[in-house]
Amino acid sequence: MRNVSKVLAGLVVGLILGATLTLAVQSRGEQVFDAPVFTPDVPTPAQTQPEAPATFLAWVPGGLPLGFTRAVAGLPAIDRVTSVAEDNVWMSRSWSRDGALVDHPARPYALPIDAAAVAPRSFGAFLPPPDRAVVAALADGEGVLGATSAALRGLGPGAVLAFQGGARIRIADVLPDELVGAAELVVSKETGGSIGVHRDRYLLLQPRGGGSVTSTDLRARLRPLLPADLGIYRRVQVRAPGETPFFRSGDAVLPPVMIKTLFGEFAARPSPGRPGYLDVDPAWVRTHIVTVSVPLLGRVTCNRALVPQLRDAMSSLDRRGLGGLIDSYDGCFAPKFVNRDPTAMLSHHAWGIAFDCNFSGNAYGQPPDQDPRLVRTMARFGLIWGGTFIVPDGNHFEYRRAPAPTG
16 A cells, blocks of 8 residues: 655645635635645646535535435425435545556455535536536546545546446545545545445535525524434534535544545555454554553554654643542444444544543443543644534544644
């Protein structure tokens, strides 16, 4: 597996730190990020042009309930809506436009790819006019790469991606990450079904009334449309233009393609006989996962690139006499799907960039109970707290950004 270059990692850090971008930001014609440095096989995405209507994001934990999209589209307040499916799929090979083999993970492993699937015609209405040419290509079974995905792979138009099950997808274009929700690959819903993209995860919608509508307004209108039997998942997150870096479900955390560029891309497979878990290529584990001693936590197994931040955060607590805020350390590297559900996306524990502590009183879905001083310290060192997630995960912290400058 190729190592991610420092140049690409720098690109992603810049994206994360400077991202006040959304489809609506793009529509106002603002510069959202500097174009990445592509290999000769990867063209710079075309510049987009103004697109007047403000686009909002709406998503539900675990995916959109059956009939939810239609119900939202039927609201008088909604002018336009499209649903986006997204799942982890398994890529076995890729070739450049000239036929050179690029990605070739050793069997039985494959590369997990964050793939989105759209209805081309309705999705196209949310793209700036110059980018709508991809609609025909998507309808014809071709795919689109996000800009960071293209740079990570070193691929562009004309490349071919092969997936487990035999499907092959030719790449028609590369679009800026903010237009594709930072997905690695976008295909039509028909094509997505052939590679394993099935679950609608989020909506893009444009309300009537323009600038007078807020995310709070829309959230209040959408929540009554959710089935009563969703339990702790009967929640909807709505984001207005400028409120989130990328329009996608689970938008509070980094998209997989960003994690790959910062912490390495692994090949893996669903673990035979252990639903919800992964077998990760041992070569990747040897390179990226380490077991070290960390103040207050003891022996920790996680991604070697996270160790300095984690160690500095815990040392800071210790120096200030706040070591008692850590009652228990409950794990970091754990190759699995979210909540050990094989239909979910990959857990960020699979990269070893998330860790759990103080599980007692902070179980998933329950009101979180971490000391605010612990939460503030973790945030200062770039670690986001799961207690702020739409479904609270109070024992969970994970990498979100580089540490805040000191001094």
